Amino acid sequence: MFHLSALGVADGTLLMFGMLLVMLIVGMPLAFVTLFVALFFAVGWFGPMVVPLITTRVYSFVASYVFVSVPMFVLMAAILDRSGIARDLFDAMKLIAGRIRGGVAIQTIFVAVILAAMSGIIGGEIVLLGLLALPQMLRLGYDRNLAIGVVCAGGSLGTMVPPSIVLIIYGLTANVSIGDLFTAAFIPGFMLAAFYVIYVLVRAYLDPSIAPVLEEDDMTMKEKLKLLQGLILPALVITFVLGSIYGGIASVTEASAVGVAGVVLSTAIRRELSFELMRGAAVQTLATCGMIVWIGIGASAIVGVYNLMGGLTFVNNLITGISENPTVIILFMMLILFILGMFLDWVGIALLTLPIFVPIVKQLGMDPIWFGVVFCMNMQVSFLSPPFGPAGFYLKSVAPPDISLGDIFKSLVPFICMQVVAVAILVFFPGITGR
Numbered sequence: 001m002f003h004l005s006a007l008g009v010a011d012g013t014l015l016m017f018g019m020l021l022v023m024l025i026v027g028m029p030l031a032f033v034t035l036f037v038a039l040f041f042a043v044g045w046f047g048p049m050v051v052p053l054i055t056t057r058v059y060s061f062v063a064s065y066v067f068v069s070v071p072m073f074v075l076m077a078a079i080l081d082r083s084g085i086a087r088d089l090f091d092a093m094k095l096i097a098g099r100i101r102g103g104v105a106i107q108t109i110f111v112a113v114i115l116a117a118m119s120g121i122i123g124g125e126i127v128l129l130g131l132l133a134l135p136q137m138l139r140l141g142y143d144r145n146l147a148i149g150v151v152c153a154g155g156s157l158g159t160m161v162p163p164s165i166v167l168i169i170y171g172l173t174a175n176v177s178i179g180d181l182f183t184a185a186f187i188p189g190f191m192l193a194a195f196y197v198i199y200v201l202v203r204a205y206l207d208p209s210i211a212p213v214l215e216e217d218d219m220t221m222k223e224k225l226k227l228l229q230g231l232i233l234p235a236l237v238i239t240f241v242l243g244s245i246y247g248g249i250a251s252v253t254e255a256s257a258v259g260v261a262g263v264v265l266s267t268a269i270r271r272e273l274s275f276e277l278m279r280g281a282a283v284q285t286l287a288t289c290g291m292i293v294w295i296g297i298g299a300s301a302i303v304g305v306y307n308l309m310g311g312l313t314f315v316n317n318l319i320t321g322i323s324e325n326p327t328v329i330i331l332f333m334m335l336i337l338f339i340l341g342m343f344l345d346w347v348g349i350a351l352l353t354l355p356i357f358v359p360i361v362k363q364l365g366m367d368p369i370w371f372g373v374v375f376c377m378n379m380q381v382s383f384l385s386p387p388f389g390p391a392g393f394y395l396k397s398v399a400p401p402d403i404s405l406g407d408i409f410k411s412l413v414p415f416i417c418m419q420v421v422a423v424a425i426l427v428f429f430p431g432i433t434g435r
Helices: 004-025 030-045 048-062 065-082 085-097 103-119 123-139 144-159 165-174 178-206 221-246 252-269 275-308 311-320 326-341 346-363 368-384 390-396 405-411 413-428
Strands: none
Touching: 004 030, 004 275, 004 311, 030 048, 030 275, 030 346, 048 275, 065 085, 065 103, 065 123, 065 165, 065 252, 065 275, 085 103, 085 123, 085 221, 085 252, 103 123, 103 144, 103 178, 103 221, 103 252, 123 144, 123 390, 144 178, 144 368, 144 390, 144 405, 144 413, 165 178, 165 346, 165 368, 178 221, 178 252, 178 368, 178 413, 221 252, 275 311, 275 346, 311 326, 311 346, 326 346, 326 368, 326 413, 346 368, 368 390, 368 413, 390 405, 405 413
């Protein structure tokens, strides 16, 4: 009887990669693809006796206490999606953006940063901004490409700005402090947002026609104060969540529960809390977390089997053999992540690559916390990059019918370039992360 082990690790790696690629191309979900390939190689390479080892590895992934924070932050985002907090926040930021050229686009980026700091989820954020900001910018005569790019790129900032779900999954996979990751990602996240703001200002002042100035609005001081009230509840939620983490008062898991309580209380104060709202938020949370858990189970299984095959050592030697310069090796990893980001979900990329990449980073004498921030910045690119950049599909679901998916991805090119520049800055100037 032929055993797959007769192929050797190199040929086995090619066969495994080929099976993954073919099954993904035909449209099978990533979680089922990885589980099937894992079982196929486990039985074909070692025999059925190795299957219990896979279940042990899967259990270690889903049984982590910190993982509880993921559904909590997803629930925060789901409640925000259904409440009027984001709408009032957008209206309040109108006063801060002022009468500067490109003000509505800058206002959109500011709101995106605040929403990211409240929940760390991107899907609902892009949809919210697509419903609130995009129609307003188009109505005011903003350049369509600029408006689309700002909504998608700004809405994706939840990847970088703490409490990012991507940072939490990285911390779980790499077994490093999530609090340290949040601290290290703080400045890079705002740096990227600043790039977007500078880009909007430069474009707007070089070509005034692409971002008209808002007309004078004769609001009374009382009306302005009423609008500013929309900032109070989001500011309190962010202060309690991030303040409790950075202040050492609560762990990430405990802070996520505080965040949920804060958002629920905020909706109650606004008299928006209802059974239907909570039910819809709970269903959305189950769907999102179910997807993350299933992808995690499949990825854990396939990485476990590949490790038993000797594959991690094989890939380790392959990557480290490229160059003796650690920076070149890191750049090669970034290239791999960039290519995978065009085709795979970030959860799958993280759980498939990090068990291989993180040991190499440690072996090179580099800081895994810094690498986590660089990884998350790279995942920013994956959210926007065609053909499967999820940000484009999220916006398309709420965009006007005359805006095609091709229009959306074309609009994202300058923002992808800014993200790539941000990755390069982090690679060559790691001190930005404070590490």
